Amino acid sequence: MTADTLHLHIDRADGSLQRLIGLVERRGFHIDGLSLSEDGSGRRVEMAVRGRDAARCTQTLGRQIDKLFGVTRMPVPSHSAAFVPERVA
């Protein structure tokens, strides 16, 4: 199973990074890579994720991440294999 890369922005509030990592793992994904860097208003995160089984859907994971407060999915660089936020309906 291939990994997807998430491009995210998170704020500096207590627990933000923990909240993100916990959600990804709880929802059935391995974290294969993680980088964190500071930017002016918070932190940028690149996270490579891989489902634990074929039933795990990165689109659903993306929507679950969208529900976190202080975490934003970022536009994906064109060379990346990451999924992008999509309209559900």
Add this chain to the structure above:
Amino acid sequence: MTAAAAMTIAPDAAAPRSGARLLISTLERLGVEVVFGYPGGAIMPVYDALTGSSLRHILVRHEQAAAFAADAYARRSGRVGVCLATSGPGATNLITGIANAMMDSIPVVCITGNVPQGVMGTDAFQEIDILGVTLPIVKHSILVRDQADVPAAIEEAFHIAASGRPGPVLVDLPKDVQVGTTTQDFGFPYPNAVATTDHDAIGRAAEAIRRAERPLIYVGGGVKIGRAVEELRAFAEATGIPSVSTLNALGTIPTDAPGALGMLGMHGTRGANEAVQEADLLIVFGARFDDRATGKLAEFAPQARVVHFDIDASEIGKLRRTEVAVAGELPAGIAALTDHLTPTPLKIDPWMMRCTARAARTAFRYDAPGDGVYAPALLKAISEAAGDDFVAACDVGQHQMWAAQHCRFARPEAHLTSGGLGAMGFGLPAGIGAKLADPDATVVVVAGDGGFMMNIQELATLRRYGIPVKVLLLDNSSLGLVRQWQELFFEQNYSEVDLSDNPDFVKVAEAFGVEAFRISRREEVQAGIARLLAADGPCLAHVIIDPRENVWPLVPPGKNNAEMMEGA
């Protein structure tokens, strides 16, 4: 008021106030009337500030009960429930209640004290990283680092708890934040998000419904939470489409309404489960395809396409492929769908007749042999005797399933149950929360002897405040649902389910100062119900039932919903 007096008040209003006082003022400003809690060292400044406020504090006897009561208060009132606890064990005792609110999408704000920031991370007395501990079971959490941020944090917590798909929010207040002073006043009001309705998707949903020969409405708890009950009832009535309900949605469409086939799933009705298996279109409103509802997912509604309306886009397509997805506010979405469909009646009469005839043919019977109390009949009778004001605050176990199957629910707020988490001990504190939210309701706690013992100390809360909750304690001297599974699936190896050494519950209740009596035989049931409902104050009916009684039907684990087992 004179101008001089006004001038003397103005400087006072801007005088420094502690974080604790700001917290109380903010809660008052948000319209909070009742909070449930238990004091302790790290939340003492808040309790000090509570004195003289307009808030009514209900002192429970265990923090778990505070969280459950706040949860039920929110379910019944439609407002945000609030609970308070101290750091360490006080905070960790909230956890089951927080998880319960998370699983059932209930807006609760949990406020915990914590040790001063200067000693955080040093294993100080009663220090727990409650923000970290609760991360998986909250919608959001906030550690307030500065007293000036208290109003904004509380307002944010209320906004997040109640908006979109509701859920619990934890606010952790270190003690130095509670005692530190600031001239900061209230935060800024949060704008309500403008709901949008995807009319294109709704048009496609209407098309799918019009093409279907066997459409079925699948109602979830999100309809009640999303305040779309009237819209859903209008949709069902206008289209004539039959409906099934999840545990948490019972009463959304009145359980005795035409076309209401009852609960689907593990202990659902045959009429509901077989309709689901035959349907060619499921119209899902505010449900999440919980495994207790679907049984074996791969074989759930095998002939059906799915139209799914939900406020939470992440639930759409999570477990079941969806043909038409409508993410957004339910009231507007359902109303628009009804508008699309009402001009021309659907041609589904044969399907509707098939569903209702089967439901009538397979309806529950209440003529059980013997002269012992038959719990399903008792529950049906008490719900009918209490009428439209009936509210059942259920614990977890066989009695919970019997209540779901047999009680009449005229409105969704009438059925309070720990649906997602299945937390034993919910019933009694939930009854307290519900009665305080709706003093005119006839609140009946439906409990078993196992779960009742998990929060039995709350009889003291009933007594202290004279809360006229009625407790219907169905005692089979065992952990009945576990015993049933051991009988059916573990070769009758009854491991650790015997509770025949229960205390005398009548004496226990009386020791707490609560009126109590016993019902042992079927002939005592009607008089017992009348006495319980007529009691002025809190009252407990201890009902002896047959330990061998099982909940039927039952979809065995790993089976599809058509493979129901029935009892003898």
